[in-house]
Amino acid sequence: MPRAKESFDRLHPCDFYTPEELLVEDQMYTVYEIARLLQGLEPDAEIDEETEAVLLDWAIPWVMNNADDLVVAEPPADDAPGYYGLRRPTDLDDADDE
Numbered sequence: 413m414p415r416a417k418e419s420f421d422r423l424h425p426c427d428f429y430t431p432e433e434l435l436v437e438d439q440m441y442t443v444y445e446i447a448r449l450l451q452g453l454e455p456d457a458e459i460d461e462e463t464e465a466v467l468l469d470w471a472i473p474w475v476m477n478n479a480d481d482l483v484v485a486e487p488p489a490d491d492a493p494g495y496y497g498l499r500r501p502t503d504l505d506d507a508d509d510e
Contacts, residue, residue, distance in 0.1 A: 428450070428474060429449075429450060430478070430481075431478045431481040431482060431498055432481075432498065434446070434449050434450065435449070435496075435497060435498050436498075437497075437498050437500060438497075439497060440485055440495035440496065440497040441455060441495060441496055441497065442493040442494070442495055442496075443468065443471050443472060443475060443493055443494075443496065444464065444468070444471075444493065446471045446474065446475060446496060447464065447467035447468050447470065447471035448467065450467070450470055450471055450474060451467055451470075475496060480499075481498065481499055482496050482497065482498065482499055483496070483497055483498075483499045483500075483503045483504065484496050485497070
């Protein structure tokens with residue numbers, strides 16, 4: 413149910429990190445690690461599954477919204493997540509060769 417803005421003590425800007433602010437250029441991250449980083453946690457922070465599910469609700473749209481600035485790598489195994497990283501100018505040079 414919607415609530416009146418006046419019912420909140422304080423409102424904050426809805427700012428998200430840019431990929432450059434969040435990710436290290438030469439590293440690749442799973443969406444689970446990105447979810448933690450978006451909340452100011454370490455990528456390997458231990459969190460419960462319920463919290464992780466909520467964080468993923470933020471991370472997946474963030475990845476989609478920033479897709480032009482990211483590259484993706486195949487998962488290392490069929491049951492593993494893919495990896496995302498900052499797109500560097502040289503990352504896709506050989507993509508046309510495939």
